[in-house]
Amino acid sequence: MSLSTLTITTDGIAILQLNRPESKNALSVALLDSIWSHTREIKASSARVVLVKGSGDSFSAGADLKERITMSPEAVKQFLNDIRDCFLELENLPQPTIACINGFAFGGGLELALSCDIRYAGESAVVGLTETKLGIIPGAGGTQRLTKLLGKSTALEWITRAKKISASEGLRKGLYQEIFPDSELEKSCLEIALDIAESAPVAVRAAKKAVKGALVYEGKSALDWERLCYAETLPTKDRLEALLAFKEKRKPKFIGE
Numbered sequence: 001m002s003l004s005t006l007t008i009t010t011d012g013i014a015i016l017q018l019n020r021p022e023s024k025n026a027l028s029v030a031l032l033d034s035i036w037s038h039t040r041e042i043k044a045s046s047a048r049v050v051l052v053k054g055s056g057d058s059f060s061a062g063a064d065l066k067e068r069i070t071m072s073p074e075a076v077k078q079f080l081n082d083i084r085d086c087f088l089e090l091e092n093l094p095q096p097t098i099a100c101i102n103g104f105a106f107g108g109g110l111e112l113a114l115s116c117d118i119r120y121a122g123e124s125a126v127v128g129l130t131e132t133k134l135g136i137i138p139g140a141g142g143t144q145r146l147t148k149l150l151g152k153s154t155a156l157e158w159i160t161r162a163k164k165i166s167a168s169e170g171l172r173k174g175l176y177q178e179i180f181p182d183s184e185l186e187k188s189c190l191e192i193a194l195d196i197a198e199s200a201p202v203a204v205r206a207a208k209k210a211v212k213g214a215l216v217y218e219g220k221s222a223l224d225w226e227r228l229c230y231a232e233t234l235p236t237k238d239r240l241e242a243l244l245a246f247k248e249k250r251k252p253k254f255i256g257e
Contacts, residue, residue: 003031006038012048012197013190014095021056026064027108029079035112036086043093046256048197048204050093051189052116053100054109062107062130083108083140087115091141094205096196100189102182106130106164111138114145117208119175120189122182125167127175133162148215150174200238201256206230 007015016038018025025031042050054060068076090097090112099113100120105127113119113127121127129138129146137143138159147155150173158165167179180188196204210229217225233239238254245252 002034003028004034004038006041008045008047011194012046012201013193014042014045014047014050016042016050016052018052018054018060021054021058023064023066024056024058024061024104025054025109026061026066027083027112028064028067029082031064032079032083032086036082036089039086039090039093042095043089046201047095048199048201048256049193050095050097050116051100051193052090052097052112053186053189054102056103058103058109059099059101059105059125059127060109060112061104062109065134080139083111087111087140091115091145094208096204096208098189098193100186101125101127101176102185107134107138107142108140111140111142111145114142114149115140118177118192120185120192121167121170121176121179122185123167123179124182125170125179126164127170128162128164129159130162130164132160198254200233200236200242200252200254202236202238203233206232 002019004019005017009015016035018031018035020026020028020031071079096118097116098118098120099116101113102122102125105113105125107130110127110129129142131138143155143159146158154173157163165175167176170176171179206229210226213225213229214222237257241254242252
């Protein structure tokens with residue numbers, strides 16, 4: 001079995017699955033390379049939305065500590081560079097990305113989920129940036145992404161205490177959009193992904209770009225950025241198809257052009 005698999009459905013959903021269930025999908029060097037390779041495939045594909053999930057009973061328990069203890073300081077530094085760049089590439093995909101979090105997501109596993117645009121969890125999920133109990137800090141963007149998402153106080157408390165967060169607390173603080181019964185998590189995430197995939201692909205990508213700009217620009221510059229993103233949709237066939245479908249009282253058939 002491959003360490004991770006990529007499946008792109010006929011509906012345009014790219015499903016990236018971590019496949020080390022025997023180690024709760026711990027992030028080894030080889031698994032990271034596999035994820036990175038699939039991320040590049042997704043970027044070049046016609047996929048409309050991305051769903052990231054773990055096999056077995058966990059999303060990802062974080063770095064493979066059995067492997068880490070055998071690595072030289074230089075190898076650890078290289079791994080940190082690679083995991084940072086891999087997760088940044090995932091974050092910067094033009095397609096919306098969804099993390100489907102079951103079971104555990106600790107350390108690098110939660111950092112992987114934070115690199116996605118939207119997160120959903122099963123009701124028994126437990127997550128955390130637990131690195132300070134190992135004598136280190138998050139090194140794949142966790143300190144930055146968690147702070148931007150939840151604010152300084154929550155991020156600092158969770159990280160310095162190496163706090164393990166229940167699904168209900170994660171939902172209450174804004175880590176998740178929604179939590180689902182464990183048995184319905186994957187089905188629910190796929191339904192959400194399909195809903196996104198059924199929207200006009202150029203518009204969806206432009207929307208993601210516009211929303212990300214809100215974290216960078218302010219005032220008139222922010223509105224100008226939104227207008228530039230809007231302009232990308234104006235010459236598309238899908239925009240005209242939507243108008244025609246409305247006139248004909250039918251569901252539009254978007255082609256991504």
